[in-house]
Amino acid sequence: MRLLSVKLICAFMLVVCFSVSAQDTVWVDASKVNTQFLKEGVNRYLVYFKMSKDAARSRPQFWTRTISFENYQGRDAIVVKQEWEDRDSVVHTVKSVCDKKTFAPLYQESWWKQRGTGVFDFLNKTARLNDQPLTDADTARNRKTAWLAFQKASTQYVLNWHLDLEVFPLLPYAKGKTFMIPFYDPGFSAPKHEAYTVTSSGQLEGYDNQKVDCWLLTHEAKGYKEVFWISKKTHEVLKLENEIGKDRARYKIKLGFSI
Structure with missing residues (x-):
């Protein structure tokens, strides 16, 4: 009888733990995002990077991201244009169009200095790499992978991983929540749910000694860890600390103003 009671208690605890875990996990879909936080x-x-703990900062870049609200083929849309500058030249530009309510991707065109161009039309379900259409007949590995991934992404709700800094402001934050985000980066591998967890809170000190309360959103993989500092008030991403391997690190810092 005593053994039975112990087993029942253990079973009950497992159910409670599973229930709490399930409540703390948010599978992100169109109903979970709030685009009103985007301005x-x-x-x-x-x-920039630090190639070891005590190394000088290196490989600096400036990423400019411009958000506008527009009409796209009769739909209310959010357009994000990016320009990445590396030293004295532009190395990447991209225009991404998303549904204004759900932030689902509608269109993306990009240029990379080393990779060339890509166009992904989610409404018409067509894609091009370096001005050549992707089709079922493609046999080259990079083209076939990109085409199969795009076909899968076109049939389900996804969020554009290339817009992660715009996706994170949309989420309903609370300590301990894990967001399973259906990320897809057009032109690369197939959509995948990635786990991002609100691990704690912190403060950043800004201009005029202003203290900014932040959520710390953590994403980890083998040999890789990202911690995003996200304003509790505005939901904007203010800082990224990215550990790569044992000693290397990458940082993104939002500039308060620039010309």
Whole structure:
């Protein structure tokens, strides 16, 4: 009888633990995002690396991201344009169009200095790499992978991983929540749910000694860890600390103003 009671208690505890875990996990879909946190205007980030703990900052870039609200083929849309500057040249530009309510991707065209161009039309379900249409007949590995991934992404709700800094402001934050985000980066691998967890809170000190309360959103993989500092008031991403391997790190810092 005593053994039975112990087993029942253990079973009950497992159910409770599973229930709490399930409540803390949010599978992100169109009903879970709030695009009202996105504002029109220009956001600029300083991006740099430290190749070891005591190394000088290196490989600086400036990422400019411009958000506008527009009409796209009869739909209310949010357009995000990015320009990445590396030293004395532009290395990447991209225009991404998303549904204004759900932030689902509608269209993206991009240019990379080393990779060339890509166009992904989610409404017409067509895609091009370097001005050549992707089709079922493609046999080259990179083209076939990109085409199969795009076909899958076109049949389900996804969020554009290339817009992660615009996706994170949309989420309903609370300590301990884990967001399973259906991320897809057009031109790359197939959509996948990625786990991002609100691990704690913190403060950043801004201009005029202003204290900014932040959520710390953490994403980890083997040999890789990201911690995003997200304003509790505005939901904007203010800082990224990205550990890569044992010693390397990458940082993104939102600039308060720039020209």
